Amino acid sequence: MSTIRVVWGAASGPTAMASYDAALAEAGVENYNLVSVSSVIPAGAAVEAVGTAPDLGPAGERLTVVEARATTAEPGRVSAALAWSQSPDGGPGLFYETAGEMDREDVERRVREGLAAGQELRDWSFAEPRVALESRQADSGRHTTAVVLAVYGESKPIL
Incomplete structure (x- = not known):
């Protein structure tokens, strides 16, 4: 089975898309077409949890991801978090993502609460949860984005 890498980044830019692209560059996945899954x-x-993705294949290919993403143009803090837990016996697991204009403590509390709620819906055993969190102070007059992504395996051709 392939490896799922958890990566993260945060950046500012003149537009929402520019800040998102720069945050993806910090995470090492700016050259791929991201396909979100549950x-x-x-x-x-x-x-x-690796922080920055290694080379996952040629530019323009498809990457399957679970993504936590927040962008703001307002002064304050923008945060994104991804929590996960797997069955200790090698069975399935669960990611939970949350993001928004909130501080680190609030986004971590919310992502842990969400993961716990998702675990209650499933008849699986789970190991201790792990959390990856990215947070950045947003400046007035610029867009700021924080992302945390779980990247499933290597890239695949899109065509």
Whole structure:
């Protein structure tokens, strides 16, 4: 089974899309077409928090991701978090994402609460949760984006 890498970044730019692209560059996934999926970790997958993605294949290919993303143009703090937990016996697991204009403590509390709620819906056993969090102070007059992504495996051709 492939590895799921958890990556993160935050950046500012003159537009919302420019700040998002720059945040993806910090995470190392700016050259891929991201395809979002819901939050189930397949049985047997290894999840590694790496910060910045290694080379995952040629530019323009498709990457499957679970993404937490927040963008603001207002002064304040923007945060994104991804929590996950897997079955200790190698079974499936779950990601939960949250993001917004909030401080680090609030986004971490919310992502942990969300993960716990998702775990209650499933008849699986879960190991201790892990959390990856990115937060950045937003300046007036610029857009700021924070992202945390779980990247499933390597890139695949889109055509």
